Amino acid sequence: MAQILGGIGTSHVPAIARAVARGEQMSPYWKPFFDGYPPIRRWLAETKPDVAVIFYNDHGLNFFLNCMPTFAIGAAERYLHADEGWGIPVSAPLRGDPQLSWQIIEGVLAADFDLTTCQEMLVDHAVTIPLDLLWPHANPAPVRIVPIAINSIQHPLPSPNRCFALGQAVGAALRNGLDDRKVVIIGSGGLSHQLEGSRAGFINPKFDKLCLDKLSTDPEALLKYSAVDLIELAGSQGVELCTWLAMRGALQHPLELHRHYHAPISNTAGASLLMAEAAASHAPAL
Amino acid sequence: MPVTGTHPDSGVFDGDKAAKGYPLNRLCFSLNEQKNRELFLNNEDLYCDTFALSDAQKAAVRARDVLGLLEAGGNIYYLAKMAGAWGLNVQDVGALQTGVSVEAFKAFLLSQAES
DSSP: OOEEEEEEEEOOOHHHHHHHHTTOTTSTTTHHHHTTSHHHHHHHHHHOOSEEEEEEOOOSSSOOTTSOOSEEEEOOSEEOOOOOSSOOOOOOOEEBOHHHHHHHHHHHHHTTOOOEEESSOOOOHHHHHHHHHHSTTOSSOSSEEEEEEEOOSSSSOOOHHHHHHHHHHHHHHHHTSSSOOEEEEEEEOOSSOOOSSTTTTOOOHHHHHHHHHHHHHOGGGGTTOOHHHHHHHHOTTGGGHHHHHHHHHTOSSEEEEEEEEEEEETTEEEEEEEEEETTSTTTTOO | OOOSSOOTTSSOOOHHHHHHHHHHHHHHHHTTSHHHHHHHHHOHHHHHHHTTOOHHHHHHHHTTOHHHHHHTTOOHHHHHHHHHHTTOOHHHHHHHHHTSOHHHHHHHHHHHHHO
16 A cells, blocks of 8 residues: 655745746745745655655646546656746656556546546646745656646636545545555645735635644534635635645545745745644654 | 625636637637747737637737736636736736736735734
């Protein structure tokens, strides 16, 4: 069985990639955000995952409205980033793990969860930025990846409850598998922000704090919300919280080791969270 | 600037909006590629015609009217690529939509974090 080491939630706004490209991590504007990552990097250096399963949302790089899967999983040997149209640097190709992807697909479909499978899949900043934040000195990151995209564009969106259940199914598929890979689960998105309309610029630190408080010990408290409730509470891009809920769903007995919150970065509340799976022998790693 | 309540432009991009906005969003999706951004910027009207945008969509493009683009079915994830082609970042777009200066928009972001 694969060993799930833990889960990480992180923001992914494109401005982070711009700050990295310009070497501005220690600038007065950015330092309070980047300060959230060294403890997570130390934990990763100690636990050494082989694979990162990344729940994220595509922002119109790979998926268009002509064909918009609710949940899509990559099953490729490698994943390319590409020009996203607004000028962030294109990252190096990322290594996939098709064997593990298919193991997850088999397990999740057997649990009545219907995924779209992709043997080619461009991954956008929502995949590349977390890897850059977590392994800043590696290019590409020293893990193979399994990207799982959650539709955050075309309504109706999957409910937070359904995204959590997807994570549970992925976690079970990993634990029931035959290989012995060490896996970290990443949720990429959020926290509160809204880019469009007269409500542009909305962020809600109070709700973000509630989410961070509940994720490790009482995620069920967050599953009562609909996707539209999340828009109300966290802004229309705040629905990216669903990627964190999917990540949390894959864990069984998480122990929060670290959290960090800094708002705003760009138009968004920046956050990171590290939870170690207590079943893993690595729980008290910090 | 309202910070609570569900707004008509709150971001619920449903089937009706997706159908109305399809040509516009398709154009925006094409702007992932540098050569298409150049074609667009060289002759925006011609590029809009190539994608069969509606008159309302073309007018909103011409006017750099982000709220108008949303009203015409644009989705912000795709519109962001048009904004990028115009050299606008998300603070610029936020300021345009809320009718304030970029500095005032940034101050609004900070004020919520501090409250």
